[in-house]
Amino acid sequence: MKKNILLGFVLATSIATALTGCGTEEESQTSSVNEQAESTETESAESATKMPDGPPSGGGGMGSATVDTESIVTDVAATLDEEVSVSAEGASVDEQATKLAQAFLATLSDEQVETIQYDLTAENAAVWSNFPVNMVQRNGILLGSLSEESLKAAKALFYTALGEEGYEQLVMNLEAEEELGESDSGYDADLYYVSLLGEVSDSSTWILQVGGHHYANNFTFNAEQTGATPFFVGTEPQSFETADGETVEPMAVHKSAIYTMLDSLSEDQLAEAEITDKFDDVLVGPGNDGNFPAESEGTLVSSLSEEQQELVKEAIEAWVSDVNEEDREALLEAYYAEDAWAETYIAWSGSTSSEDQGSYIRIDGPRVWIEFAVQGGIVFDDVHFHTIWRDKLADYGGEFSSQ
Incomplete structure (x- = not known):
């Protein structure tokens, strides 16, 4: 040491x-x-x-x-x-x-x-x-x-x-x-x-x-x-x-869940979910409290098949499972509520491969916000990952305005 x-x-x-x-x-x-x-x-x-x-x-x-x-x-x-x-x-x-x-x-x-x-x-x-x-x-x-x-x-x-x-x-x-x-x-x-x-x-x-x-x-x-x-x-x-x-493999569960979700989309669904902007990092990271896009982009989760919607839930749970069981259940109940689920989107940009720098995936609901961004190597040659999970209503327990 x-x-x-x-x-x-x-x-x-x-x-x-x-x-x-x-x-x-x-x-x-x-x-x-x-x-x-x-x-x-x-x-x-x-x-x-x-x-x-x-x-x-x-x-x-x-x-x-x-x-x-x-x-x-x-x-x-x-x-x-x-x-x-x-x-x-x-x-x-x-x-x-x-x-x-x-x-x-x-x-x-x-x-x-x-x-x-x-x-x-x-x-x-x-x-x-x-x-x-x-x-x-x-x-x-x-x-x-x-x-x-x-x-x-x-x-x-x-x-x-x-x-x-x-x-x-x-x-x-x-x-x-x-x-x-x-x-x-x-x-x-x-x-x-x-x-x-x-x-x-x-x-x-x-x-x-x-x-x-x-x-x-x-x-x-x-x-x-x-x-x-x-x-x-x-x-x-x-x-x-x-x-x-x-x-x-610190991010194995997160990477597998969110790219399995993306890989389930057909060519037409991928085209609808693609964001034209490119991202070299997460958008609403540190120093950007409340700076969510004014409009959601991508494709509505509700338009996907039941099997695909389950994969979206598995992706969300990859992050929310890093929370104690009591709070996890409360958060997932809010994210999966019928009205919230009807307004939840998934989107991607850059590449659909986790091995490509610039690959970017987003889950965007009335509350849940998850980003996965593939970065170039800093200490090592291989790419590495940045992700953020936010809650538009409950960041910091809702103590401060986040929208």
């Missing part, structure tokens, strides 16, 4: 040479982070410490973020095989998560508590990215900066929010960072962040943010709407072997 990490120069150089394939969307989001205003200071009743005024400073352009690698005390990768079990029969996910978040905070030092908590504002919530952490600042503290006790408590919280499949997705992304780190020292499982926005209590809305390179999860609790989005997940490389010889 690399603890003395030289962040910036090699990574910034390699990514700068590939901006046409990977940086356009991220550049727009870093610009958005620069423009974020500071929020009003409040006191947390739970921690009795002052939350940061607003988004962390230094969140501007490439290479501008500060990463405190000197604070790393725990090898996160060495803990990924540890079993995580949470038992809270009868309690709702919101109740479980609130209790676990409070237990997590109790393991932290006063300084860490102050660093990890933020006011619940749209400006603070929008501080997330898929860029490497040394290029765009994140809220909170590094997972590697947590003690073993604190990391164990954090993982129990993650598991409760994400469920078994979602937690496994997070682990695979962390393993992918270790694989990238073998070729470039700017990547590491230690370099993911965790933060809490809002007062963590049963009577208050609060957000759990977990993220780093190619992963950003924004999970909202005690909100009016079930909030499991925005959720960005991507991967490079597509597959790799761990030290134990296990083959890991």
Whole structure:
């Protein structure tokens, strides 16, 4: 594990040479982070410490973020095989998560508590990215900066929010960072962040943010709407072997489901579903909250055969399954409601092959929004994937306007 990490120069150089394939969307989001205003200071009743005024400073352009690698005390990768079990029969996910978040905070030092908590504002919530952490600042503290006790408590919280499949997705992304780190020292499982926005209590809305390179999860609790989005997940490389010889494919389920859906379309259906615009990344990624197209494009799912419609559902569930069972059921019920399903579209652009840079697929409903974009390689030669799942009504639990 690399603890003395030289962040910036090699990574910034390699990514700068590939901006046409990977940086356009991220550049727009870093610009958005620069423009974020500071929020009003409040006191947390739970921690009795002052939350940061607003988004962390230094969140501007490439290479501008500060990463405190000197604070790393725990090898996160060495803990990924540890079993995580949470038992809270009868309690709702919101109740479980609130209790676990409070237990997590109790393991932290006063300084860490102050660093990890933020006011619940749209400006603070929008501080997330898929860029490497040394290029765009994140809220909170590094997972590697947590003690073993604190990391164990954090993982129990993650598991409760994400469920078994979602937690496994997070682990695979962390393993992918270790694989990238073998070729470039700017990547590491230690370099993911965790933060809490809002007062963590049963009577208050609060957000759990977990993220780093190619992963950003924004999970909202005690909100009016079930909030499991925005959720960005991507991967490079597509597959790799761990030290134990296990083959890991972080995006295999997502890729298979959405391209199986696309492959089921006839030539006429493909022609109707094609978008003439080309996309080198997801459209509504970081820094683009609420910037959905004014009009839906593609072909209506309701015009497809029953078998094809089931494949669309399987594609949607590839993303929604990365959420605990309770919230998953609520979200799918909303997405599959008769009136919503009648206004849901699928579309594609560029190529119908997952091996082609510029291949792009979209699912667009009154609420559900999923994008899959094939990027050129950054660290490796092969293409890699960017995806985003959003909910037009319930991003950040519906706390802030998203349309």
